[in-house]
Amino acid sequence: xxxxxxxxxxxxxxxxxxxxxxxxxxxxxxxxxxxxxxxxxxxxxxxxxxxxxxxxxxxxxxxxxxxxxxxxxxxxxxxxxxxxxxxxxxxxxxxxxxxxxxxxxxxxxxxxxxxxxxxxxxxxxxxxxxxxxxxxxxxxxxxxxxxxxxxxxxxxxxxxxxxxxxxxxxxxxxxxxxxxxxxxxxxxxxxxxxxxxxxxxxxxxxxxxxxxxxxxxxxxxxxxxxx
Numbered sequence: 001x002x003x004x005x006x007x008x009x010x011x012x013x014x015x016x017x018x019x020x021x022x023x024x025x026x027x028x029x030x031x032x033x034x035x036x037x038x039x040x041x042x043x044x045x046x047x048x049x050x051x052x053x054x055x056x057x058x059x060x061x062x063x064x065x066x067x068x069x070x071x072x073x074x075x076x077x078x079x080x081x082x083x084x085x086x087x088x089x090x091x092x093x094x095x096x097x098x099x100x101x102x103x104x105x106x107x108x109x110x111x112x113x114x115x116x117x118x119x120x121x122x123x124x125x126x127x128x129x130x131x132x133x134x135x136x137x138x139x140x141x142x143x144x145x146x147x148x149x150x151x152x153x154x155x156x157x158x159x160x161x162x163x164x165x166x167x168x169x170x171x172x173x174x175x176x177x178x179x180x181x182x183x184x185x186x187x188x189x190x191x192x193x194x195x196x197x198x199x200x201x202x203x204x205x206x207x208x209x210x211x212x213x214x215x216x217x218x219x220x221x222x223x224x225x226x227x
Contacts, residue, residue, distance in 0.1 A: 001050040006031035013066040014038075015057040016048060021099025022133060025064050035082040041068050043095070043136050045076040047085050052133040086135060087111045093138040094118070096127065105138055 009028050016038065017023040026040035038046050058064075077088040090111055096104045096118065104127060106120030116132065118125045 001036075001053050001056065003031050003033055006036050006050075006056070009056065009058060012058055013064045015064065017054050018057065021103070022052075022097070024098065025066060027066060027068070027070070029070075029076075030078055032080055032082075035085065037076070037078070039068060039070065041066065043098070045071065046098075046134050046136040047082065048134045049082050049132065082132075083111070083113065083129070086116060086129075086132065089135065089137065094135055095138045096135050097131075097133050102131065102133075 006028060010031065011027060011029075013025065013027050015023065015025050024038065024040050024043070024046065026038040026046070028036060029039050029045070030037040034051070035047055035049050038048060040046055077085055079085045079088065086108075090108055092108060093106065094108045096102075096116075104118050104120060104125055106118040106125070108116055108118050110117035113129065115126045115128050118127065
């Protein structure tokens with residue numbers, strides 16, 4: 001890659017490299033002798049070192065899909081050489097190299113002609129300046145934020161649905177308990193009624209027999225004779 005070629009593609013949407021973790025689609029914002037600046041949808045502004053870029057592709061017929069507004073001119077660094085760009089990002093959260101085993105993300109502390117130093121969690125990493133293929137601030141895109149917001153809304157909705165389901169189950173359990181209690185009372189009342197009816201019928205059925213027995217007993221009694 002050379003500066004004159006990239007200047008002919010200024011403000012156009014291009015693909016850097018054909019594939020792999022370093023490949024990105026974005027708008028070419030600036031081009032210098034040893035690097036160029038590209039605006040991407042996912043990673044924002046990325047600074048690519050030219051010596052590591054294998055190809056730049058442009059779709060001359062339909063173009064490439066890209067819906068990102070241009071940032072303000074003073075919102076990102078511009079310089080004539082790549083080391084100055086890297087040095088301007090010192091003490092900031094950066095992402096070095098876009099993917100693969102050499103991807104590093106953390107706070108950049110030291111920048112020299114030979115290497116840079118990055119604090120990543122509990123590690124202090126020193127990466128050779130030659131192997132810094134590209135660098136950007138560690139930011140996320142608005143699209144990712146919207147997707148996270150949607151997922152969060154779904155989670156909250158699911159929690160609310162779960163709460164409503166619990167309340168419904170509790171109400172059903174209470175109604176079932178109340179219905180069971182009413183059924184038990186009705187069964188007890190029915191048993192009492194049946195018992196009373198049985199006792200009444202038994203008394204009525206034994207009454208004629210008692211009357212007959214009394215009559216028979218009375219007929220057998222003889223009056224005493226007077227002396």
